[in-house]
Amino acid sequence: xxxxxxxxxxxxxxxxxxxxxxxxxxxxxxxxxxxxxxxxxxxxxxxxxxxxxxxxxxxxxxxxxxxxxxxxxxxxxxxxxxxxxxxxxxxxxxxxxxxxxxxxxxxxxxxxxxxxxxxxxxxxxxxxxxxxxxxxxxxxxxxxxxxxxxxxxxxxxxxxxxxxxxxxxxxxxxxxxxxxxxxxxxxxxxxxxxxxxxxxxxxxxxxxxxxxxxxxxxxxxxxxxxxxxxxxxxxxxxxxxxxxxxxxxxxxxxxxxxxxxxxxxxxxxxxxxxxxxxxxxxxxxxxxxxxxxxxxxxxxxxxxxxxxxxxxxxxxxxxxxxxxxxxxxxxxxxxxxxxxxxxxxxxxxxxxxxxxxxxxxxxxxxxxxxxxxxxxxxxxxxxxxxxxxxxxxxxxxxxxxxxxxxxxxxxxxxxxxxxxxxxxxxxxxxxxxxxxxxxxxxxxxxxxxxxxxxxxxxxxxxxxxxxxxxxxxxxxxxxxxxxxxxxxxxxxxxxxxxxxxxxxxxxxxxxxx
Amino acid sequence: xxxxxxxxxxxxxxxxxxxxxxxxxxxxxxxxxxxxxxxxxxxxxxxxxxxxxxxxxxxxxxxxxxxxxxxxxxxxxxxxxxxxxxxxxxxxxxxxxxxxxxxxxxxxxxxxxxxxxxxxxxxxxxxxxxxxxxxxxxxxxxxxxxxxxxxxxxxxxxxxxxxxxxxxxxxxxxxxxxxxxxxxxxxxxxxxxxxxxxxxxxxxxxxxxxxxxxxxxxxxxxxxxxxxxxxxxxxxxxxxxxxxxxxxxxxxxxxxxxxxxxxxxxxxxxxxxxxxxxxxxxxxxxxxxxxxxxxx
Ligand code: SF4
Ligand code: SF4
Numbered sequence: 001x002x003x004x005x006x007x008x009x010x011x012x013x014x015x016x017x018x019x020x021x022x023x024x025x026x027x028x029x030x031x032x033x034x035x036x037x038x039x040x041x042x043x044x045x046x047x048x049x050x051x052x053x054x055x056x057x058x059x060x061x062x063x064x065x066x067x068x069x070x071x072x073x074x075x076x077x078x079x080x081x082x083x084x085x086x087x088x089x090x091x092x093x094x095x096x097x098x099x100x101x102x103x104x105x106x107x108x109x110x111x112x113x114x115x116x117x118x119x120x121x122x123x124x125x126x127x128x129x130x131x132x133x134x135x136x137x138x139x140x141x142x143x144x145x146x147x148x149x150x151x152x153x154x155x156x157x158x159x160x161x162x163x164x165x166x167x168x169x170x171x172x173x174x175x176x177x178x179x180x181x182x183x184x185x186x187x188x189x190x191x192x193x194x195x196x197x198x199x200x201x202x203x204x205x206x207x208x209x210x211x212x213x214x215x216x217x218x219x220x221x222x223x224x225x226x227x228x229x230x231x232x233x234x235x236x237x238x239x240x241x242x243x244x245x246x247x248x249x250x251x252x253x254x255x256x257x258x259x260x261x262x263x264x265x266x267x268x269x270x271x272x273x274x275x276x277x278x279x280x281x282x283x284x285x286x287x288x289x290x291x292x293x294x295x296x297x298x299x300x301x302x303x304x305x306x307x308x309x310x311x312x313x314x315x316x317x318x319x320x321x322x323x324x325x326x327x328x329x330x331x332x333x334x335x336x337x338x339x340x341x342x343x344x345x346x347x348x349x350x351x352x353x354x355x356x357x358x359x360x361x362x363x364x365x366x367x368x369x370x371x372x373x374x375x376x377x378x379x380x381x382x383x384x385x386x387x388x389x390x391x392x393x394x395x396x397x398x399x400x401x402x403x404x405x406x407x408x409x410x411x412x413x414x415x416x417x418x419x420x421x422x423x424x425x426x427x428x429x430x431x432x433x434x435x436x437x438x439x440x441x442x443x444x445x446x447x448x449x450x451x452x453x454x455x456x457x458x459x460x461x462x463x464x465x466x467x468x469x470x471x472x473x474x475x476x477x478x479x480x481x482x483x484x485x486x487x488x489x490x491x492x493x494x495x496x497x498x499x500x501x502x503x504x505x506x507x508x509x510x511x512x513x
Numbered sequence: 514x515x516x517x518x519x520x521x522x523x524x525x526x527x528x529x530x531x532x533x534x535x536x537x538x539x540x541x542x543x544x545x546x547x548x549x550x551x552x553x554x555x556x557x558x559x560x561x562x563x564x565x566x567x568x569x570x571x572x573x574x575x576x577x578x579x580x581x582x583x584x585x586x587x588x589x590x591x592x593x594x595x596x597x598x599x600x601x602x603x604x605x606x607x608x609x610x611x612x613x614x615x616x617x618x619x620x621x622x623x624x625x626x627x628x629x630x631x632x633x634x635x636x637x638x639x640x641x642x643x644x645x646x647x648x649x650x651x652x653x654x655x656x657x658x659x660x661x662x663x664x665x666x667x668x669x670x671x672x673x674x675x676x677x678x679x680x681x682x683x684x685x686x687x688x689x690x691x692x693x694x695x696x697x698x699x700x701x702x703x704x705x706x707x708x709x710x711x712x713x714x715x716x717x718x719x720x721x722x723x724x725x726x727x728x729x730x731x732x733x734x735x736x737x738x739x740x741x742x743x744x745x746x747x748x749x750x751x752x753x754x755x756x757x758x759x760x761x762x763x764x765x766x767x768x769x770x771x772x773x774x775x776x777x778x779x780x781x782x783x784x785x786x787x788x789x790x791x792x793x794x795x796x797x798x799x800x801x802x803x804x805x806x807x808x809x
Contacts, residue, residue: 051547246548253546404648408659408806413760416660416806449808450620450800471806476760 038304038312040252040320053175054248054310056158057168057302061329070146071155079200082207088112089428091462099209105463111389112426112463123385130381134374136264138366139347140271141323144257150250151322153201153243157194158308164190168305194244195236202235248309252320262319267350268365272323274303274314274345277356282314285338296340303327303345313345395431396424397493399506406509413476415510421468423493425460433458433493435470440489440508442478446471457496472508485512604628612793616669620800633801636794640786649805654764654781659805662761665689666750667809673799679785680753688785691753696737697776706733711771717746717758718766 039052084096086109093100098107106113106121113120135142144151164186165171174183206228207215218224219232242250251258265271279297297314304312306326311318313327331345352362402418410416425431435456437445445456448469453459460466472489474481481487487508494501520532523541530539545553564570567583601608607628611619619625638647644655651657656664665675675689682688696702702710706729712721713730721727735744741754748756755763763781764774786795802808 249548254548402648404646405650405657405659408650408657409760410660411662411756411759411761418659418806448804448806450626450804469804 038307038310038315040248040310041312041315042318043315051249052310054308055168055171056308056326057305057330058162059302059306059326059329059333061332063325063329067146067155067324067326071152074147074149074152075156079204082204082212086110089462092428093211095211097208098211101209114424114426117392120385120388123381123388126381127378127385130374130378133264134371134378136261137266137269137370137374140265140269141258141261141321144251144261145272145323145325148322150242150255151324153197153239154247154308156197157243157247160193160197161190164193191244194240198236198239198244199232201239202232205235206231248320251309251322258319258322264370266368266370267354268368270347270349270364271317272313272321272325272328272345273317273348273350273353274327275343275348275353275356276314276316277353279314279344287338291340296335296338296344298334298338300334302330302334306330392426393502394426395493395495395500395502396422396426397491397502397504398422398424399491399504401506401509407511409511410473414473415476415479415508416471416473417508419470419472419491419506421458421470421491421493422465423458423460423468424465426463428462430462431460432496433460434496435468436492436494437472438490438492439505440472440474440487441481442475443489443508444473444475446473458493474508474510479510479513482508482510485510604632608632608793608797611796612791616673616796616799619796620669626800629797629800630804632794633797633799633804636790636798637801640790641798644783649802651763654779656763657761658802659807660761661807661809662756662759663750663807663809664748664753664755664763667803667807669799669803669808671750672802672808673795675783676795676798676802677785677787680783681780682782682785685785685787689753691741693741693774693779695776695778698778702733702737702775706730707772707775710734710738710775711768714746714757714771715768718760 039054081097082095085094086096086107087094088107093107095107096109098105100107104115111120132143161171165174174186177183203219206219206224210228215224215228219228246254274297278295280295282295282297282299285291285298303314304327306329307313308324308326309320309322311320313321325347328343328345328347332342335342335344349364351365355362398421400420400422402420406417408416408418421435423433435445435458437443447453447456448471453468456470458466458468470491474487487510488505489508490503490505492501492503520542521530521539522528523530523539526541528541528543531542533540564581565583566585567587568580569583570581571578572580607625611625611629611632614622614625619629637645637649641649645651645658646655649658656662661667663671665671665680678685678688680689681691694701696710697704697707709726709730710733711730712723712726713728713734715721716724716727716730734742734746738746741752742748742757743754746757748754760766762770764770764779786798790798
């Protein structure tokens with residue numbers, strides 16, 4: 001289509017005829033002279049009226065190709081990720097990405113997150129939202145237009161629809177035609193494929209929460225846990241509902257992001273826009289006619305026909321526009337045909353519109369306070385995350401001092417305190433630790449009888465938390481070390497193999513004399 | 514509706530108003546989003562279904578307040594009972610082993626030991642905590658089970674016996690039994706003599722003020738107390754006689770408390786748990802008490 005050399009007058013005439021046809025077919029608001037109706041344009045969309053179905057037309061071009069690639073990429077990531085393997089050693093899952101709720105671990109390739117390290121997830125979410133803010137202030141709703149699951153799945157569902165029911169005009173005609181076996185078959189086939197995609201979507205989701213190959217077999221044998229089937233059912237039905245049926249309604253009415261993102265872009269943000277200064281005044285164009293005294297927009301309505309949101313980009317910036325850039329492709333193809341320069345609809349900034357009108361040179365202002373602040377925040381959070389990750393200790397010790405009783409007087413008058421030590425070994429190897437107490441003169445470490453372990457060594461298994469009870473006894477003649485019945489001491493756990501140490505302070509309580 | 518608005522159209526937004534006016538304030542009649550409405554309707558339908566299926570409405574019947582039970586008969590008490598049953602069932606194997614194995618063998622098995630300590634702790638909270646305290650720290654007249662002082666012995670076997678047969682528990686023929694006489698009340702010793710004995714007892718832990726009285730007390734101690742408490746006051750576990758030289762006093766170690774103990778005697782009671790608790794639970798309790806820190 002972009003091949004302008006083959007453009008003929010009949011091509012344009014056919015387009016015009018098709019457009020007129022579409023108006024009769026699809027315009028429920030009465031013919032007001034527009035050849036293509038943007039059903040969701042503000043002037044056409046009464047809040048009281050029922051939804052008017054949109055029939056996005058297929059378009060070819062740079063952005064359509066980009067969207068194909070991104071769709072393939074995001075879908076591949078989604079479906080393939082749970083099947084990637086990552087060797088963590090014996091006794092640990094070898095799934096690269098696994099949200100293991102029963103054993104309370106999140107695995108992301110080399111990263112393993114324990115519940116108490118959930119702040120890594122918080123950090124990742126902050127990074128993600130800051131990136132979103134930055135991208136939005138630079139180039140608008142890139143997220144909405146290209147990568148949002150709602151967009152990707154809706155796009156996929158529309159392609160399925162197109163496959164069975166044909167392109168825009170064919171679909172309009174089909175919907176207006178009376179029910180027949182052929183129509184039923186097409187519709188049924190479409191919904192069947194939609195349901196299959198929806199099931200596959202829900203099906204892939206559960207693999208993130210359990211060992212994928214095992215779960216796949218269990219699912220097929222109907223032996224998987226009920227929650228797996230319930231999750232698949234919920235995700236499948238929401239996918240079908242949101243991607244197949246609700247589509248643009250989700251973006252316009254349900255999603256909060258369109259309302260929020262307005263706060264992120266400004267007059268220097270690159271947004272998909274119609275260059276009014278160049279396009280107006282619009283009007284039909286005959287091949288060979290002069291372009292003098294008129295705008296480049298030939299009012300062919302192609303930008304409206306391809307829009308999945310059912311709006312007219314020529315009405316200016318609208319909340320409904322997800323910035324998918326398909327109207328750019330549509331218009332570029334037309335500009336090629338009428339042999340005018342591309343970019344009547346393009347990524348443009350409000351300031352540049354003004355600059356052009358004032359006869360000033362256009363320029364891009366990517367580094368402005370807003371984007372700099374976002375970049376700085378990104379850098380800072382990223383740095384903090386990096387430092388936290390590098391310093392992530394694979395060994396943790398926590399000490400819980402017994403409170404009930406706070407202390408015990410022994411036969412010889414010495415005072416005993418009990419402690420619950422928790423040693424976290426995040427390494428994928430068993431480790432043996434020696435426990436010592438320091439800082440309280442005369443304090444003697446001991447363990448309950450029948451503890452099963454000798455002396456003060458504690459063996460902590462692969463990637464586990466080990467609890468061990470210890471007693472500290474302060475002889476009667478050392479009780480003067482306590483101030484107001486309290487003294488401080490430090491527990492030290494030493495890895496017998498590597499010598500790595502970890503310390504934790506705690507208190508020692510005795511009677512107040 | 515949008516074609517023939519019944520009500521006034523707001524100038525600023527172009528949206529129809531509800532037609533009401535409160536102090537000059539009019540409300541825009543923006544419609545609800547369809548998806549929202551449908552969700553709302555679905556919730557209403559759901560709640561009707563819920564009333565029928567689940568327990569829902571309270572009402573007054575001839576037997577007092579009750580409620581609609583719902584057709585599937587869901588009852589959270591039953592769910593809890595079922596879950597508790599499932600836990601007990603899951604542990605049944607271990608509890609069976611704990612009940613039959615020798616205590617030492619149970620202690621040597623980490624899994625069984627873990628179950629024992631958990632079961633013992635729970636049983637302790639239910640049965641023992643009222644007297645011994647939730648942390649087994651004891652109180653006046655009720656021994657602290659954390660320390661290394663035992664009237665009747667702190668080995669697994671000793672603890673198990675005490676738990677099973679109790680102390681001065683008349684219903685059990687094998688209960689642990691001894692008598693600390695009321696030397697004052699029964700007129701065996703005079704007040705003066707009791708004060709002297711108390712002085713000697715204080716002297717055992719180096720706290721006597723009056724050496725002369727202590728010497729006199731030693732003589733009386735030699736006549737009256739040695740049989741149980743031993744010549745040097747170290748006590749006798751066979752007889753459940755406390756060690757009078759250590760730092761731990763069940764009824765207080767100051768002069769007044771000692772005089773009170775000698776004058777009126779002491780005879781604390783612990784129930785026999787054999788027959789009341791099953792063998793597994795008693796074994797688990799034994800291991801738990803032993804693990805508190807004083808186990809021998
Ligand atoms: S107006 Fe253009 S960019 Fe916006 S949603 Fe429609 S086709 Fe996409
Ligand atoms: S903006 Fe481009 S695609 Fe849209 S009507 Fe004008 S010429 Fe056609």
